[in-house]
Amino acid sequence: MNRFCDLALPCISQLHPYQPGKPITELQRELGISEIVKLASNENPLGPAPAARQAIMAASEDIARYPDGNGFSLKQALSTKYGISSAQIILGNGSNDVLELIARVFVSPQDEVVFSQYAFAVYPIVTQAIGARAVVAPAKNYGHDLHAMAERITPRTRLVFIANPNNPTGTWLKRDELESFIQHVPDHVIVVLDEAYIEYGDDGQISLDWLAQYPQLVITRTFSKAYGLAGLRVGYALSHPDIADLLNRVRQPFNVNSLALCAAEAALSDEDFLFRTRQVNTLGMQQLQTGLAQLQLETIPSKGNFITVHVRRNGEAVFNDLLHWGIIVRPLSNYGLSAFIRISVGLPEENARLLTAMEQIV
Numbered sequence: 001m002n003r004f005c006d007l008a009l010p011c012i013s014q015l016h017p018y019q020p021g022k023p024i025t026e027l028q029r030e031l032g033i034s035e036i037v038k039l040a041s042n043e044n045p046l047g048p049a050p051a052a053r054q055a056i057m058a059a060s061e062d063i064a065r066y067p068d069g070n071g072f073s074l075k076q077a078l079s080t081k082y083g084i085s086s087a088q089i090i091l092g093n094g095s096n097d098v099l100e101l102i103a104r105v106f107v108s109p110q111d112e113v114v115f116s117q118y119a120f121a122v123y124p125i126v127t128q129a130i131g132a133r134a135v136v137a138p139a140k141n142y143g144h145d146l147h148a149m150a151e152r153i154t155p156r157t158r159l160v161f162i163a164n165p166n167n168p169t170g171t172w173l174k175r176d177e178l179e180s181f182i183q184h185v186p187d188h189v190i191v192v193l194d195e196a197y198i199e200y201g202d203d204g205q206i207s208l209d210w211l212a213q214y215p216q217l218v219i220t221r222t223f224s225k226a227y228g229l230a231g232l233r234v235g236y237a238l239s240h241p242d243i244a245d246l247l248n249r250v251r252q253p254f255n256v257n258s259l260a261l262c263a264a265e266a267a268l269s270d271e272d273f274l275f276r277t278r279q280v281n282t283l284g285m286q287q288l289q290t291g292l293a294q295l296q297l298e299t300i301p302s303k304g305n306f307i308t309v310h311v312r313r314n315g316e317a318v319f320n321d322l323l324h325w326g327i328i329v330r331p332l333s334n335y336g337l338s339a340f341i342r343i344s345v346g347l348p349e350e351n352a353r354l355l356t357a358m359e360q361i362v
Protein backbone atom coordinates (compact mmCIF):
# COMPACT_ATOMS: atom_id res chain seq x y z
CA MET A 1 0.00 0.00 0.00
CA ASN A 2 1.38 3.38 -1.02
CA ARG A 3 0.88 5.76 1.93
CA PHE A 4 0.72 8.80 -0.34
CA CYS A 5 -2.13 7.50 -2.50
CA ASP A 6 -4.60 9.54 -0.46
CA LEU A 7 -2.68 12.69 -1.29
CA ALA A 8 -2.31 11.96 -5.01
CA LEU A 9 -4.97 12.83 -7.56
CA PRO A 10 -7.39 9.87 -7.72
CA CYS A 11 -6.79 9.57 -11.48
CA ILE A 12 -3.08 9.08 -10.78
CA SER A 13 -3.32 6.72 -7.81
CA GLN A 14 -5.50 4.42 -9.94
CA LEU A 15 -3.15 4.52 -12.90
CA HIS A 16 -1.24 1.40 -13.99
CA PRO A 17 2.11 2.31 -15.52
CA TYR A 18 3.03 1.38 -19.08
CA GLN A 19 4.58 -2.09 -19.28
CA PRO A 20 7.61 -1.95 -21.55
CA GLY A 21 9.29 -4.90 -23.24
CA LYS A 22 11.67 -6.75 -20.94
CA PRO A 23 15.19 -5.35 -21.37
CA ILE A 24 17.93 -7.76 -22.52
CA THR A 25 20.15 -6.84 -19.56
CA GLU A 26 17.37 -7.74 -17.12
CA LEU A 27 17.00 -11.24 -18.55
CA GLN A 28 20.78 -11.62 -18.56
CA ARG A 29 20.84 -10.81 -14.83
CA GLU A 30 17.99 -13.22 -14.11
CA LEU A 31 19.13 -16.21 -16.18
CA GLY A 32 22.87 -15.63 -16.44
CA ILE A 33 22.81 -16.26 -20.20
CA SER A 34 24.31 -14.00 -22.81
CA GLU A 35 22.83 -14.96 -26.18
CA ILE A 36 19.49 -13.24 -25.90
CA VAL A 37 17.13 -12.41 -28.74
CA LYS A 38 14.76 -9.52 -28.08
CA LEU A 39 11.69 -9.44 -30.29
CA ALA A 40 9.58 -7.49 -27.85
CA SER A 41 9.57 -3.78 -28.63
CA ASN A 42 9.33 -3.47 -32.43
CA GLU A 43 12.86 -2.13 -32.62
CA ASN A 44 14.85 -2.20 -35.85
CA PRO A 45 16.88 -5.44 -35.89
CA LEU A 46 19.49 -3.76 -38.12
CA GLY A 47 20.30 -1.30 -35.35
CA PRO A 48 20.55 2.42 -36.05
CA ALA A 49 21.19 3.90 -39.50
CA PRO A 50 24.98 4.18 -40.04
CA ALA A 51 24.57 7.87 -40.90
CA ALA A 52 22.88 8.42 -37.54
CA ARG A 53 25.78 6.87 -35.64
CA GLN A 54 28.24 9.11 -37.42
CA ALA A 55 26.14 12.14 -36.64
CA ILE A 56 26.07 11.22 -32.96
CA MET A 57 29.85 10.95 -32.84
CA ALA A 58 30.20 14.40 -34.36
CA ALA A 59 27.49 15.94 -32.18
CA SER A 60 28.99 14.50 -28.99
CA GLU A 61 31.65 17.25 -29.14
CA ASP A 62 28.94 19.76 -28.33
CA ILE A 63 26.94 18.15 -25.55
CA ALA A 64 28.12 20.68 -22.99
CA ARG A 65 25.77 23.07 -24.80
CA TYR A 66 22.01 23.04 -24.62
CA PRO A 67 20.31 21.61 -27.69
CA ASP A 68 18.59 23.87 -30.19
CA GLY A 69 15.29 24.15 -28.36
CA ASN A 70 13.47 24.80 -31.61
CA GLY A 71 15.03 21.86 -33.43
CA PHE A 72 15.46 24.14 -36.43
CA SER A 73 17.62 21.87 -38.52
CA LEU A 74 15.61 18.65 -38.01
CA LYS A 75 12.35 20.48 -38.66
CA GLN A 76 13.86 21.92 -41.81
CA ALA A 77 14.82 18.42 -42.98
CA LEU A 78 11.34 17.08 -42.22
CA SER A 79 9.79 20.06 -43.94
CA THR A 80 11.82 19.49 -47.10
CA LYS A 81 11.24 15.76 -47.13
CA TYR A 82 7.48 15.91 -46.64
CA GLY A 83 6.69 19.21 -48.33
CA ILE A 84 5.08 20.86 -45.33
CA SER A 85 5.99 24.02 -43.47
CA SER A 86 8.27 23.94 -40.39
CA ALA A 87 5.51 25.79 -38.55
CA GLN A 88 3.42 22.59 -38.82
CA ILE A 89 5.98 20.46 -36.99
CA ILE A 90 6.48 19.87 -33.30
CA LEU A 91 9.25 17.60 -32.03
CA GLY A 92 8.97 15.32 -29.03
CA ASN A 93 11.01 13.12 -26.73
CA GLY A 94 9.63 10.15 -28.64
CA SER A 95 6.19 10.43 -30.17
CA ASN A 96 4.94 9.34 -26.75
CA ASP A 97 5.85 12.83 -25.53
CA VAL A 98 3.82 14.38 -28.33
CA LEU A 99 0.77 12.18 -27.61
CA GLU A 100 0.86 13.39 -24.02
CA LEU A 101 1.21 17.04 -25.06
CA ILE A 102 -1.81 16.77 -27.35
CA ALA A 103 -3.94 15.42 -24.52
CA ARG A 104 -2.73 18.12 -22.13
CA VAL A 105 -3.52 20.90 -24.57
CA PHE A 106 -7.01 19.80 -25.54
CA VAL A 107 -8.51 17.61 -22.83
CA SER A 108 -9.84 18.56 -19.38
CA PRO A 109 -11.14 16.18 -16.68
CA GLN A 110 -14.72 16.76 -17.84
CA ASP A 111 -13.94 15.59 -21.36
CA GLU A 112 -13.86 12.31 -23.23
CA VAL A 113 -11.24 10.66 -25.38
CA VAL A 114 -12.24 7.99 -27.89
CA PHE A 115 -9.98 5.14 -28.98
CA SER A 116 -10.31 1.51 -29.98
CA GLN A 117 -10.17 -1.67 -27.98
CA TYR A 118 -6.69 -3.23 -28.51
CA ALA A 119 -5.23 0.16 -29.44
CA PHE A 120 -1.85 1.39 -28.19
CA ALA A 121 -1.55 1.28 -24.37
CA VAL A 122 -0.37 4.88 -24.15
CA TYR A 123 -3.82 6.26 -25.12
CA PRO A 124 -5.60 5.09 -21.95
CA ILE A 125 -2.63 6.22 -19.85
CA VAL A 126 -2.50 9.80 -21.15
CA THR A 127 -6.30 10.02 -20.88
CA GLN A 128 -6.42 8.79 -17.31
CA ALA A 129 -3.45 10.92 -16.26
CA ILE A 130 -5.59 13.98 -17.00
CA GLY A 131 -8.60 12.50 -15.23
CA ALA A 132 -10.62 12.50 -18.45
CA ARG A 133 -12.97 9.70 -19.47
CA ALA A 134 -11.71 7.03 -21.84
CA VAL A 135 -14.37 5.85 -24.27
CA VAL A 136 -13.31 2.55 -25.78
CA ALA A 137 -14.95 1.44 -29.03
CA PRO A 138 -15.09 -2.33 -29.60
CA ALA A 139 -12.65 -3.60 -32.21
CA LYS A 140 -13.57 -5.31 -35.47
CA ASN A 141 -11.31 -8.22 -36.47
CA TYR A 142 -8.82 -6.95 -33.87
CA GLY A 143 -8.58 -3.59 -35.67
CA HIS A 144 -10.27 -0.21 -35.41
CA ASP A 145 -13.98 -0.11 -36.18
CA LEU A 146 -14.29 3.51 -37.35
CA HIS A 147 -18.04 3.25 -37.42
CA ALA A 148 -18.15 2.22 -33.76
CA MET A 149 -15.71 5.00 -32.96
CA ALA A 150 -17.76 7.66 -34.77
CA GLU A 151 -20.87 6.53 -32.89
CA ARG A 152 -19.11 7.20 -29.59
CA ILE A 153 -18.27 10.82 -30.31
CA THR A 154 -20.34 13.12 -28.10
CA PRO A 155 -20.30 16.87 -27.35
CA ARG A 156 -17.75 16.01 -24.62
CA THR A 157 -15.30 14.29 -26.96
CA ARG A 158 -12.13 16.31 -27.49
CA LEU A 159 -9.75 13.76 -28.92
CA VAL A 160 -9.80 10.59 -30.98
CA PHE A 161 -6.69 8.41 -31.15
CA ILE A 162 -6.23 6.19 -34.20
CA ALA A 163 -3.12 4.05 -34.66
CA ASN A 164 -2.55 3.09 -38.28
CA PRO A 165 -1.10 0.49 -38.49
CA ASN A 166 -2.21 -0.39 -34.98
CA ASN A 167 0.03 -1.70 -32.24
CA PRO A 168 -0.26 -4.42 -30.85
CA THR A 169 -2.41 -6.01 -33.57
CA GLY A 170 -0.74 -4.75 -36.78
CA THR A 171 -4.14 -4.08 -38.36
CA TRP A 172 -4.57 -1.17 -40.75
CA LEU A 173 -7.37 0.94 -42.15
CA LYS A 174 -8.37 1.52 -45.74
CA ARG A 175 -7.44 5.05 -46.69
CA ASP A 176 -10.92 5.97 -48.04
CA GLU A 177 -12.55 4.82 -44.86
CA LEU A 178 -10.04 6.74 -42.77
CA GLU A 179 -10.39 9.92 -44.79
CA SER A 180 -14.15 9.75 -44.60
CA PHE A 181 -13.95 9.39 -40.81
CA ILE A 182 -11.65 12.42 -40.49
CA GLN A 183 -13.84 14.41 -42.85
CA HIS A 184 -16.99 13.82 -40.79
CA VAL A 185 -15.58 14.41 -37.32
CA PRO A 186 -17.31 17.37 -35.62
CA ASP A 187 -15.42 20.66 -35.24
CA HIS A 188 -14.77 20.26 -31.52
CA VAL A 189 -12.76 17.04 -31.94
CA ILE A 190 -9.05 16.63 -32.69
CA VAL A 191 -8.10 13.45 -34.55
CA VAL A 192 -4.66 12.04 -33.77
CA LEU A 193 -3.44 9.68 -36.45
CA ASP A 194 -0.55 7.76 -34.91
CA GLU A 195 1.65 6.53 -37.76
CA ALA A 196 4.52 5.00 -35.78
CA TYR A 197 4.77 2.16 -38.35
CA ILE A 198 3.89 4.03 -41.53
CA GLU A 199 7.34 3.44 -43.08
CA TYR A 200 6.62 -0.31 -43.22
CA GLY A 201 3.39 -0.08 -45.13
CA ASP A 202 1.56 2.25 -47.45
CA ASP A 203 2.75 5.42 -49.05
CA GLY A 204 3.16 7.86 -46.16
CA GLN A 205 2.42 10.87 -48.35
CA ILE A 206 -1.33 10.28 -48.55
CA SER A 207 -2.14 11.18 -44.97
CA LEU A 208 0.22 14.17 -45.14
CA ASP A 209 -1.83 15.53 -48.02
CA TRP A 210 -4.90 15.46 -45.77
CA LEU A 211 -3.33 18.03 -43.44
CA ALA A 212 -4.18 20.87 -45.84
CA GLN A 213 -7.83 19.82 -45.99
CA TYR A 214 -8.59 18.75 -42.43
CA PRO A 215 -7.27 21.26 -39.86
CA GLN A 216 -8.26 19.05 -36.91
CA LEU A 217 -5.90 16.29 -38.01
CA VAL A 218 -2.66 15.68 -36.11
CA ILE A 219 -0.28 13.05 -37.49
CA THR A 220 2.34 11.61 -35.15
CA ARG A 221 5.43 9.75 -36.31
CA THR A 222 8.62 8.48 -34.74
CA PHE A 223 12.28 7.69 -35.30
CA SER A 224 11.99 4.77 -32.86
CA LYS A 225 10.85 2.08 -35.26
CA ALA A 226 11.97 1.99 -38.92
CA TYR A 227 14.74 4.55 -38.33
CA GLY A 228 16.23 2.48 -35.53
CA LEU A 229 16.58 5.25 -32.92
CA ALA A 230 14.31 4.01 -30.11
CA GLY A 231 16.98 4.61 -27.47
CA LEU A 232 17.41 8.26 -28.40
CA ARG A 233 13.73 9.20 -28.02
CA VAL A 234 12.67 11.40 -30.89
CA GLY A 235 9.30 11.69 -32.56
CA TYR A 236 7.16 14.45 -34.01
CA ALA A 237 3.68 15.67 -34.82
CA LEU A 238 2.53 17.26 -38.07
CA SER A 239 -0.54 19.45 -37.89
CA HIS A 240 -2.14 22.77 -38.68
CA PRO A 241 0.35 25.52 -37.62
CA ASP A 242 -2.10 26.78 -34.97
CA ILE A 243 -2.15 23.36 -33.31
CA ALA A 244 1.65 23.16 -33.50
CA ASP A 245 1.80 26.59 -31.88
CA LEU A 246 -0.34 25.41 -28.94
CA LEU A 247 1.66 22.21 -28.47
CA ASN A 248 4.81 24.27 -28.55
CA ARG A 249 3.63 26.30 -25.56
CA VAL A 250 3.48 23.35 -23.17
CA ARG A 251 6.43 21.20 -24.19
CA GLN A 252 9.63 21.31 -22.18
CA PRO A 253 12.03 23.88 -23.67
CA PHE A 254 14.63 21.23 -24.52
CA ASN A 255 12.47 18.14 -24.90
CA VAL A 256 14.66 16.61 -27.63
CA ASN A 257 18.35 16.24 -26.83
CA SER A 258 21.11 17.31 -29.17
CA LEU A 259 22.30 13.81 -30.07
CA ALA A 260 18.76 12.81 -30.96
CA LEU A 261 18.27 15.92 -33.10
CA CYS A 262 21.42 15.26 -35.14
CA ALA A 263 20.90 11.52 -35.43
CA ALA A 264 17.30 11.89 -36.57
CA GLU A 265 18.26 14.41 -39.20
CA ALA A 266 20.97 12.12 -40.54
CA ALA A 267 18.70 9.05 -40.44
CA LEU A 268 16.04 10.88 -42.39
CA SER A 269 18.29 11.18 -45.42
CA ASP A 270 19.62 7.61 -45.24
CA GLU A 271 17.31 6.18 -47.90
CA ASP A 272 19.46 3.11 -48.33
CA PHE A 273 19.01 2.17 -44.68
CA LEU A 274 15.25 2.58 -44.89
CA PHE A 275 15.20 0.43 -48.01
CA ARG A 276 17.16 -2.35 -46.28
CA THR A 277 14.95 -2.03 -43.21
CA ARG A 278 11.82 -2.62 -45.27
CA GLN A 279 13.44 -5.51 -47.10
CA VAL A 280 14.52 -7.26 -43.90
CA ASN A 281 11.04 -6.73 -42.51
CA THR A 282 9.24 -8.11 -45.55
CA LEU A 283 11.40 -11.23 -45.63
CA GLY A 284 11.29 -11.69 -41.86
CA MET A 285 7.52 -11.30 -41.83
CA GLN A 286 7.20 -14.01 -44.49
CA GLN A 287 9.56 -16.25 -42.55
CA LEU A 288 7.55 -15.85 -39.35
CA GLN A 289 4.18 -16.22 -41.05
CA THR A 290 5.25 -19.39 -42.84
CA GLY A 291 6.88 -20.87 -39.74
CA LEU A 292 3.95 -20.07 -37.47
CA ALA A 293 1.47 -21.45 -40.01
CA GLN A 294 3.44 -24.69 -40.05
CA LEU A 295 2.92 -24.85 -36.30
CA GLN A 296 -0.84 -24.40 -36.92
CA LEU A 297 -0.78 -21.07 -35.12
CA GLU A 298 -3.09 -18.31 -36.28
CA THR A 299 -1.74 -14.82 -36.74
CA ILE A 300 -3.36 -11.42 -37.25
CA PRO A 301 -2.34 -9.96 -40.65
CA SER A 302 0.08 -7.08 -39.94
CA LYS A 303 1.45 -4.06 -41.75
CA GLY A 304 3.91 -3.30 -38.96
CA ASN A 305 7.28 -4.80 -38.06
CA PHE A 306 5.64 -7.29 -35.69
CA ILE A 307 3.09 -10.05 -35.72
CA THR A 308 0.53 -11.04 -33.14
CA VAL A 309 -0.04 -14.74 -32.69
CA HIS A 310 -2.82 -16.75 -31.09
CA VAL A 311 -0.87 -19.28 -29.03
CA ARG A 312 -3.88 -21.39 -27.90
CA ARG A 313 -2.49 -21.21 -24.37
CA ASN A 314 -1.94 -18.51 -21.84
CA GLY A 315 0.26 -15.93 -23.55
CA GLU A 316 2.08 -15.08 -20.31
CA ALA A 317 3.02 -18.75 -19.93
CA VAL A 318 4.38 -18.89 -23.48
CA PHE A 319 6.24 -15.63 -22.86
CA ASN A 320 7.82 -17.14 -19.74
CA ASP A 321 8.74 -20.37 -21.54
CA LEU A 322 10.40 -18.36 -24.30
CA LEU A 323 12.45 -16.44 -21.71
CA HIS A 324 14.09 -19.74 -20.78
CA TRP A 325 15.06 -20.11 -24.41
CA GLY A 326 16.66 -16.68 -24.19
CA ILE A 327 13.93 -15.08 -26.29
CA ILE A 328 11.94 -12.04 -25.23
CA VAL A 329 8.54 -11.43 -26.84
CA ARG A 330 5.58 -9.41 -25.61
CA PRO A 331 2.68 -10.94 -23.69
CA LEU A 332 -0.59 -9.08 -24.33
CA SER A 333 -2.82 -9.81 -21.36
CA ASN A 334 -2.70 -6.11 -20.40
CA TYR A 335 -4.46 -5.51 -23.74
CA GLY A 336 -7.11 -8.11 -23.00
CA LEU A 337 -5.46 -10.52 -25.45
CA SER A 338 -4.43 -13.20 -22.97
CA ALA A 339 -4.06 -16.04 -25.52
CA PHE A 340 -1.77 -13.97 -27.75
CA ILE A 341 1.85 -12.90 -27.90
CA ARG A 342 3.35 -10.18 -30.07
CA ILE A 343 6.59 -10.97 -31.90
CA SER A 344 8.73 -8.25 -33.48
CA VAL A 345 10.28 -9.19 -36.80
CA GLY A 346 14.00 -9.84 -36.29
CA LEU A 347 16.97 -10.84 -38.40
CA PRO A 348 16.59 -14.19 -40.23
CA GLU A 349 18.58 -16.07 -37.58
CA GLU A 350 16.60 -14.47 -34.75
CA ASN A 351 13.30 -15.39 -36.38
CA ALA A 352 14.58 -18.94 -36.89
CA ARG A 353 15.51 -19.22 -33.22
CA LEU A 354 12.06 -18.02 -32.22
CA LEU A 355 10.38 -20.57 -34.50
CA THR A 356 12.53 -23.42 -33.18
CA ALA A 357 11.63 -22.51 -29.61
CA MET A 358 7.93 -22.12 -30.45
CA GLU A 359 7.91 -25.59 -31.98
CA GLN A 360 9.05 -27.00 -28.64
CA ILE A 361 6.76 -24.85 -26.53
CA VAL A 362 3.33 -24.92 -28.18
Ligand SMILES: *Cc1c(COP(=O)(O)O)cnc(C)c1O
Pocket residue numbers: 042093094095096097120163166167194196221222223224225230233234235
Ligand atom coordinates in the same frame (compact mmCIF):
# COMPACT_ATOMS: atom_id res chain seq x y z
C1 LIG B 1 6.17 2.55 -30.61
C2 LIG B 1 4.93 3.35 -30.78
C3 LIG B 1 4.92 4.73 -30.62
C4 LIG B 1 6.09 5.57 -30.38
O1 LIG B 1 6.98 5.42 -29.53
P1 LIG B 1 8.10 6.52 -29.29
O2 LIG B 1 9.30 5.67 -29.10
O3 LIG B 1 7.67 7.25 -28.07
O4 LIG B 1 8.19 7.40 -30.48
C5 LIG B 1 3.75 5.44 -30.82
N1 LIG B 1 2.64 4.81 -31.18
C6 LIG B 1 2.60 3.49 -31.36
C7 LIG B 1 1.35 2.88 -31.82
C8 LIG B 1 3.75 2.72 -31.16
O5 LIG B 1 3.69 1.41 -31.30
